[in-house]
Amino acid sequence: MWKVKTGDADMANDGKNFRILKTKNKLRKQQLLEKHYQQQLEEHVEDVKLSTDLKVEMEALKKSFGESGDLIARTMDWGGTLQQEIGIVYLDELANKDLVQNFVIRPLLQNESEPQNKGDIWEEITKNIVEAGEIKEITHFKEAVDAILMGDTVLLMDGFDKGLVIGSKGWVAKGISNTRAESVIRGSQEALNETICISLSMIRRRLKDPQLRIKSFTVGERTKTGVMVLHIEGVADDEMVNEVNKRIEAIKIDGILESGYIEELIQDQIWTPFPLMQNTERPDAVVAHLLEGKVAILVDGTPHALIAPSIFTQFYNSPEDYYERYLIATFLRIIRLISLFIALLLPSLYIAFATFHPEMLPSKFAIAMAAARAIVPFSPFFEAIAMEVSVEILREASIRLPGPMGPTIGIVGGLVIGNAAVSAGLVSPAVVIVVGLTTISSYANPNFNAAISVRLLRFIVMASAATYGLYGIMLSIMLILLHMVQLRSFNVPYMAPYAPLDLQDLKDSIIRVPWKWMKTRPVLYSPDDVERERGENS
Amino acid sequence: MRKKLLPISIVGLIFCLMSTGCWGQQEIDKRTMIVALAIDKNPEEEDGIELTMQVAIPQKIVGGGGESGGGGGGDGVTEIFSGRGTHLSEAVEEIQKQTNYPLFFGHTQTLLVGEEVARSLPAEFYDYLRRNPELRRRLWPIVVQGKAKNAIQVKTQLEQIPTLYLRDMIDTNVKRGRLPDISLGDIYVRRGNVPYQVPALHYIGAKDKTFEVMGLAIYKGENMVGSLGQELSSILLNVVDEKPGWAISTDCPDGAKGEVSLWPMKVKREIEISDDPAVDMRLHIKGRLIERGCKLDLSELAVTNQVEKAFIEKYEKLAQTLVKKAQTEFHSDVFDLRQRIYAYQHDLYEKYDWNEKINEIPIRIQYDVTIERMGLEAK
Amino acid sequence: MGQNTRESQKYSISSYQSFVLLFSTIFGAGVLDLPRNITDDVGNDTIWVLIIAGLLVWCILMLITVLIQRFPQESIAEYLIKILGSKRFVWIGRILSVLLLIPIAGAWLAGSAMITRTFGETVHIMILTETPLLAIMVPFVLLVCLAGCSQISVLAKFSELLFPLSLIPIGMIIFSTLIHGRLLNVLPLMGVSWEQLISGVLTSAYAFTGYTVVLVFSGFYQQPKKALKVHSLAFGFTFLLYWGLCVNTLAVFGPEEVTKMMWPVLEAAKILQIPVLIERMESIILLLWVSTAFTSAANLYVAFVEMVCGSLKWTERWRKGVAILFSFVILGIALYPDRIQEIWAFQKWYGAIALGIAICIPLLLLMIALIRKQKGEIKYAKKTSSH
Known part of the structure; x- marks a missing residue:
């Protein structure tokens, strides 16, 4: 059980209130727990000022880090006659040791100057001797702890109640790598970094x-x-x-x-x-x-x-659209939009036509489909759901498989399993084609998080297709549209520029007009400086 | 709460749906797919019809079911069911008693009517077909020489499902202008017009392993009164639908031995109904010469004109025969003239009783033939 | 970010959006059997009787628009009180306005229910024959209720998105008439008696209902001055589509056959074919009709909810409650008729009554406003970041 520190009067009464209102009590317990943790946090890092006693401070610092082995705390004497004690604290793996040793400790150790009085020591050291580029004075203990955690070095002096933070961040960072998920054919391959x-x-x-x-x-x-x-x-x-x-x-x-x-x-x-x-x-x-x-x-x-x-159109744009010529960009965007519809609707259309409306298919196709399905024991809905779920599982698995095996398993697995299922008479070949097309279409989206949303919605549409056929598909599409239309992202309507229709912004939605026509920035975001291009671009 | 309305309503909806089940679903392979209907007179009873249905068997169709396909097509790909009753819905119920899955009319391609039935069918016969939402209005109604049941049992070699063969046959001929573009819906429409008339329908005969287009079946009012062969039906199609019709042959001009054949491609028609009342029609035919069986030099214009004249004579002779047949033998308004009078000259329509008058007034048909091309041979 | 306050909604509908809103409200399920209804009364003369009906409705719409333009950026609930009330007895204004608003709002609620029922019947008979009518209508009503919980600007955007679907009938009309239409079916144009004429006009009035929603929507227009032009355009476009569809069915089927069919427009769509791909166009037409019927029903319902919330001055929190409550009423009304013939009778009555309401009330209000010299002012919109 946890112990609560200083006087919390409510806690004493808590036992009496316990039986009366359980929910009220729960909230109360929650609050008390929070208070406790907050206190624990602050216990470690109270808002106290630095004291003048160096030893005390160094001990306090070590204690707040729990005597951990990576905290380097060094004391040294400076100045021949004055014998000023200086303490340097930094974290081993976060601070740039070269900088600390060569530009902080060495100058201090090698410096021979002797200021006149004690008061000038601080000025002397911080302004003239420490050879680092970034310095900041601090007065509070918490600041010192934060600075050390950032990777900076803290310099404390006996007899002074302030400290110096020296910028010395230098941990091992990953270099600039290639983009993993957003590669393009034309354009830079650099990706942002973890640091x-x-x-x-x-x-x-x-x-x-x-x-x-x-x-x-x-x-x-x-x-x-x-x-x-x-x-x-x-x-x-x-x-x-x-x-x-x-x-x-x-x-x-x-x-x-x-x-x-x-x-x-x-x-x-x-x-x-x-x-x-x-x-x-x-x-x-x-x-x-x-x-x-x-x-x-x-x-x-x-x-x-x-x-x-x-906004919505953004999720179907790739940076490559701006690097290639506008006709190509327009064509690719249209393809992506078609793939959106296929990914969302194709399995549902199959279910609807096979179950409710076979009269709407061309006769030869309908008879062929009936022939294909004749030996399959399951309903089209079940077929489609089973195949879709298997493909989703395959996808998840292929992300985590090591190395070159990953994508291969995805493709091969899909084909092999699909073929085997068809041979065994578990699914009809039409379903395999439908599911394959759907999967490929959902990969056409350059943004992963938008593609995922379509994958989710697909199941809703399938369920409504299985219940009401085409009518159900239309109802679920309208439900989705109704939902999308009232979304706002930081007060910008999500479905702009389609609704509300803004002809000016349409020039960069499903089509991309040549650069010389894109003179203004999208009005959507209410930019203050509206013109992109000044002067003539022929 | 407002923001949670959407997911909650979705979840609630799904609950309701899953618990109550899906109603209208009947999977595509769990339906008895009827591809053709045939109607005959009930051999046993006085009144009533015998309905025969051709059903496609999905498993036997080559190209389905993964690797375990059936044997070669043709034999046994379709199944025949028969039922009898006084009217259509009764006969359908009879058949439903014999099938495992519900009957599905969504892909019915043709309606075959036996000649005997066509001659004696009552007006409200089509009511069942109209009310059913599954039946398409574009299906072909076909009058069959003899019994429709025989036609529906023909097993064609070129196509697995015989009905599709028949349907394609009619499609081809309609496109070529040899059969009128009359579908079931058109019958409804024409029957609904004030001068009530079922138009001329396709007339088919059933042969051993195939079908044969025999011409057109002629109706007066509700019932069939006769049929037209290939040549006369060309004339009818020229007049009524402005369609070219079949290829036509005639003796070579100048008494030469042999025949020349013309393949008509385009037809233009002018009809004038004067107040006498009399009907004057001019038909302009443009066609292609496809065969010359006698010695003639067609590179000369004069010769071509002579050949054209020969064709004109032939056409006009046929037209006269047709008019006579229509007025005296069939007593029927085959040229659909009453409708025109009703629409364009309404006062004239009000003056007479056109059911009888149409058989009395003179109908003059004049032809004009132009041979545009002769194929690859220059002479 | 305060999107749901009344103030922020004030200038939220652009003129294009008002065009689309009016169009999608009127163009709905009433058009499916319009040819049959009119041709039943007047036969081949549908062609010009419909034009007369259109002109009549257009005049009424212009009347309403003039009234709206006198009180820009106020919804009818607000300026009604101004017109009818007097400064001394404020409560007279409120009571009178409630009295007048009830028939208008009731018409919208009933209209929404009618559309739900007609549409449900269509789907039940043509497509999903096994599914019970209730099961077809419940999800529809749920969606309408969901729409009713939203702001008008949301519905405007929704209608905008679905608007291109409504353009498909244009293509259908053109192709169908050219391929299957016969002039023989359309002529002759005989005269009609006065009773037939009036009956025909009244019947077609039902197909045009919904235009009174501008009374509420206009409160949110950004450019009320353009309202006359925009409304005329929207109505003209709807009317052209209706007229085109009627002429099309008449040309394809002829007057007798049209009266025998339940939904001539759907049947005309059925016989269209795209070779190889789709043998019956009805699947596409059905999708289209779900969206048009839904936009009509939803717009009417949103107008209703807006009117209720506006006149009773309830805050936004109550909007959801009102929407959910009255959606049960819609379902109730929709389920009330038992037979198809009762629905038809209901339609005729509703059309006539709605027409009456649409003529009398705005005329009355306009006259009173003119007599009492009342006008609203236009307040120009502040720069808002987006709508």
Whole structure:
């Protein structure tokens, strides 16, 4: 059982109230638990100032890290006659040891200067001797702990109640790698990095605009993950930027491990299968979105950046659309839209026609289908569901299989199992074709999270097709449309520019008009600076 | 709560659906797929009909069922069921008693009517066919020489399901302009018009392993009164539908021995109904010469004109025969003239009783033939 | 972000959206048996009797639009009180306005129910013969209820998305008439007596109902000044489609046959074929009709809910409750007639009564407003980021 520290009067009465209102009590218990953990957290890191006694401080630091082996705390004497004690604390794996040893410790040890009085020692050391580029003075214990956790070095001096934080971040980071999920044929293959500074560097390199604004947050009580919100001032809508900032500040959670946490915590509606924010690992895509007036959110620890707001058409665009010529881009977008319909509707159409409306098929085709199904014992609905579920399982499995086996199993498995099922008379060949086409169509979507939503909805449509046939398909499509139409992503209607119809923005939806006609940014995001191109582009 | 309405309603809906079951579903292979209907007079009773249905057997159709296909097609791919009753729904119920799955009319391609029945069918006969939503209005009604049951039992070699063979046959001929484009729906429509008339229908004979187009079946009012052979039906199609009809042959001009044949391609018709009342029709036919059986030099225009004249004579002679037959033998308005008078010259329509008058007034048909092309041979 | 407050909804419907809204409200299930109803009364003369009916309805619509334009950006619930009430006795205004609103709103509720029932019957008879009528109508009513819980701007966007589907009948008309139509079936045009004329006009009035919803929707227009033009366009487009479909069925089937069929328009669609691909177009036409019938029923219902919430000044929280409550009423009304003939009788009565309401009430209001010299003002919209 846990012990609660200082006087909590409510706790004493708690026993009496227990039997009276159980639910009230539960909430109460919840609150008390929270209070306790909060206290525990703060116990470790109280908001006290640094004391002048070096030894005490060093002990306190070591204790707050639980005497862990990776905390390096070194004391040294400086200055011949003055014998000033200096303590240096840093975390072994997070700090750049070269910097600490060569530019902090060595200058201190080798320095011969002798300031006149004690008061000048601080100035002397911090301004003249320490050879690091980034320094900051701190006064509170908590700041020291945070700094050490960030990878910086803390320098404390006996007799002074302040400390110096020296920027020395230098952990081992992954280099710039290729995109895994968003590769294109034409265009850069770089992906954003797990370390937020490297991601930021990639973006800065592509967007050398001084108007790029970055606001940093630390989200997550325990993980203290660094989150950066980027926008271009003068292009993005200020209201929306403020809204994004507000929502991120309002997050109260103990850990943020991936941008997905943030996405879920700040999006407008959670009761929807559709993604309301896009995520991308391509820096060029991030810059493109920034240029359109959107806001980008970088999260430390993951290469996936978030883009807010996002609308439906965005999820069917690939950056390659802008790198290839416009006719090709238009053609590919139309293909993707067709694949959306196929992925959503094809199995349901099969079920509807085979079960309810065979008279609507051409006669020869209907008789052939009846012939194919004659030996199959299951209903079309069951066939379709069984095949779809098997394909989904195969897909999940193929992601986790090692190396080159993964995708192969997916394809081969599908074919072999399908063929075997047909031979055994368990399913009809038409179903195998239908399911195969559906699977391939759902891969045509460049965005994984949008494709997933279609995969989910497919089952709903199949169920309604099995109950009401074509009427059911139409009803479920209308239900989905009704739902999509009232979605908003940061106050931008999700189905724009189709509804509300905005002819100007249609120039970059299912078609992509040549660059010389795309003179204005999408009106949708209410950019302040509307013109993209100034001057003549012939 | 507002945001939860959507998922809750979906879940609730799914619950309701799953617990109550799906009603209308009947899988495609669990239906008795009727591809053709045949109606004959009931041999046993005075009144009444015998209904025969041709059903496709899915398992026996080659190309289905994975690797375990059936044997070669043709034999035994379809099954025949018969039922008798005083009217259609009774006969259908009789047949339903013999089949394992419910009857499904969605893919019925043809309706074969035996000649005997066609001559004595009552008006409300079609009521059952109309009310059924499954029957398509585009199915072909065909009058069969003799008994329809024989026609429906023909086993064709070229096509697994004989009805599809018949349907394709009629499709081809309709496209070529040799048979009128009259489907079941058109019969309903024509019957509904004020001057009531069932139009001329396809007339088929059943042979050993195939069907043969015999011409057209002529109706007066509700019942069949006779049939037209190939040549006369060409004339009828020219007049009524502006369709070219069959190829036509005539003796070579100038008494030469042999025949020339023309394949008509385009027809243009002008009808004038004067107030006498009298009907004047001019038909312009453009066609292609397909065979020359005698020595003639067709590269000269004069010769071609002579040949054209020979064709005109032949056509006009046939037309006269047809008019006479229609007016004296059939007593029927085969040219669908009453409808035209009703629509375009309504006062004239009001003056006489056209059921009788149509057989009395003079109908003059004039032809004009142009041979456009001669194929690959220059002479 | 405050999307659901009344203020933020004020300027939410653009002129294109109002066009689409009006069109999809009128163009609904009433058109399926329109040819049969009119041809029953007037025979071949449907062609020009329908035009007369259209003109009549257009005049009424213009009347209503003039009334709307006098009070821009206010829904009828608001300016009704202004017109009828006096400054001294505020309660007179409220009572009178409720009295007048009840028939209008009731007409919408009944209209929604009628569409549900007619559409349910169509599906039940033509496509899903085994499924009980209740099972067909319940999901439909559920969806209508869901739509009723939403704001008008949501419905506007929804109608916008489904609008292109409604253009398919154009293609159908053209192809069907050219391929299967015969001029012989359309002529002769004989004269009709006055009774036949009036009966025909009244029957076709049912097919046009729904235009009164602009009384409520206009409260949210962004550009009320354009309302005359937009409404005329929307109505003209609907009317052309109706007229085209009637002429098409008449040309293909002839007057006798048309009166014998339940739904001539569907049958005309049935005989169209795309070779090889689809042998019967009815599957596509059915999909189209589900969406048009649904938009009509949903728009009517949303107008109803909006009217109720607006006039009783209930907050947004109650919208859902009202929507759910009255959807049961819709189901009840829809289930009330037992036989097809009763439905037809119901339709005729409803058409006549709705026409009467549509003529009398706006005329009365307009006259009172003119006499009392009442007008609203246009408040220009602030810059909103999106609608």
